[in-house]
Amino acid sequence: MEVYLDNNATTKVDPEVFKAMEPFFCDIYGNPNSLHKFGAGTHKKMVEALDYLYSGINAADEDDIVITGNATESNNTVIKGIWVDKILNGNKNHIITSEVEHPSITAVCKFLETQGVSVTYLPVNEEGILEAQQVADYIKEDTALVTIMWANNETGKLFPIKEIGQICKDAGVPFHTDATQAIGKVPVDVQACNVNYLSFSAHKFHGPKGVGGLYIQKGFEVTPLLHGGEQMGGHRAGTVDVASMIGMGVAMKLATSxxxxxxxxxxxxxxxxxxxxxxxxxxxxxxxxxxxxxxxxxxxxxxxxxxxxxxxxxxxxxxxxxxxxxxxxxxxxxxxxxxxxxxxxxxxxxxxxxxxxxxxxxxxxxxxxxxxxxxxxxxxxxxxxxxxxxxxxxxxxx
Structure with a gap:
């Protein structure tokens, strides 16, 4: 008997997801930004997939969900974008995170420290608990971003995202959460939790590998990681992997029902x-x-x-x-x-x-x-x- 118990690393693609993706390789293959009927047919299905993503995290219509390659790209986009917007071109120079974040958070923060950015790494106790008050205690006038994961990838411990979101809102500090390990396991609601940026990867909830998302609340713009064309409203240049996006949308729909x-x-x-x-x-x-x-x-x-x-x-x-x-x-x-x-x-x-x-x-x-x-x-x-x-x-x- 084969038993797979490593689903926090990656998951199998749900057969229903795979079935939804298949037509977009050989049958519905137009560039979604093209004006002809081939592009229009693709674009329609992309809009449907986006609707599933919005619904899955309860994003508002006026917010943005940017299709990325994975949560690592999403995390890099937010943190490096904040660095450009609020640190290099602003008067902020401080980021708050935790000691147990995914490497795609900690590695970026370590890099920014070499560029003169001050980073606070909040500790957890022996039960893996991070108290929301810890965030409040370390927010300063020059805090540019708070980034705390929703659920830990190794222990599954859940962090007090709603409380942290409220603290950040009251302090006027942007709040980002890596929800990669939370979606499909617990309810994720960006509006109820006052989340400004949220990252996720499809392959963690039975979608395809190589595609993820970045939620950006209206009013919280961020400099793109990738410049080029005007895809994704200018948030992320490059032609979208349509089949994977469709698969991620269906996977989100199935996982968050x-x-x-x-x-x-x-x-x-x-x-x-x-x-x-x-x-x-x-x-x-x-x-x-x-x-x-x-x-x-x-x-x-x-x-x-x-x-x-x-x-x-x-x-x-x-x-x-x-x-x-x-x-x-x-x-x-x-x-x-x-x-x-x-x-x-x-x-x-x-x-x-x-x-x-x-x-x-x-x-x-x-x-x-x-x-x-x-x-x-x-x-x-x-x-x-x-x-x-x-x-x-x-x-x-x-």
Whole structure:
């Protein structure tokens, strides 16, 4: 049996999405900016896809949703655009973010620091909680942007986006959120949460890879990352990948319907909890960040005495896909900064394994995964030169 439990990395394309995309490769292929009937036919379907995107995040008609290559491009567009608009050409020089953002946020912020920009990286506590008041405490007169993710990609922890949005609105500071891991898992409402910019990627909610979106609220313009033609209202030059845009629109429609979100919150959560609880029956296993306030599909579990990558190897031999909480950027097995930020000790920082489910997982798959995981833990601990079980260390949450 093959079991895919790495859906926070990417998801399979929903068959309904693939079916909707097919005509736009060979049948409906006109450039949507062309005036002839071939372009008009394409343009009509693009407008329909945009409607699905607007509805999925409750954007207002006067707002903009820019089609990008992915959330990484969207994040870069906002942060570098703010840098040009409010820092290079304004009197602002400060950005607020968190210590556990996706690299497409932190890497840009690190780059801007080399250009003289001041960046505040807000910490999270051992439960992965970022208090909204932390944002309020660090906003200054020269704060150009606050960028905080909606849901963490490794733990699934949800941040207080609505409260942060209100704080930023009251302070007159633009607010951006990377909602890549939230869409299709929890309700996302840009109007209710006072979000000015929002990023997402289609392949995280069963759409195609290579296409994403950037929501821009009316009145919050940003200098484009790509200059050229007037596509996307001048926000992003270049001919749009029509088939992928259509696929993203349909995927958004399917993922954000009331029925889909209810299924995620009930069925997917039930499967996640079954897997998680079975692993936690094993001594000295913990859920990083605890069980509360998470997306319903994600768990990051640390297994003392078992290197995350060794665990992935064993699971892969039994055709189970997951991901590690350890970033092997060097021979020194550099610990994942997210786990460090959560207060994990030096040993546990290398032992995390992330399981992320989707609506396509079945209970039979989870039963199989549980058997394989238990066997792998037993085997790897039996050959470990450093692991020795001590009952007093058996806890279920960190």
């Amino acid at each position: 009331e029925m889909a979100l209810a299924y995620e919150n009930n069925h997917v959560r039930k499967l996640r909890d079954k897997l998680e609880n079975a692993i936690l029956e094993i001594p000295e296993t913990i859920v990083i960040g605890g069980k509360e306030n998470r997306t319903p599909n994600t768990t990051l579990i640390s297994i003392r005495g078992v290197e995350g990558e060794s665990m992935l190897w064993d699971m892969n031999q039994k055709t189970i896909g997951a991901s590690t909480g350890s970033a092997c950027a060097s021979e020194d097995l550099e610990a994942n900064p997210v786990m460090n930020a959560f207060g994990s000790d030096s040993e546990l920082a290398h032992t995390g394994v992330r399981f992320s489910l989707s609506r396509f997982n079945t209970e039979a798959e989870i039963d199989y995964a549980i058997d394989v995981i238990k066997g792998a833990i037993a085997r790897l601990r039996s050959i470990s030169s450093s692991y020795a079980y001590t009952p007093k260390n058996h806890v279920s949450e960190l």
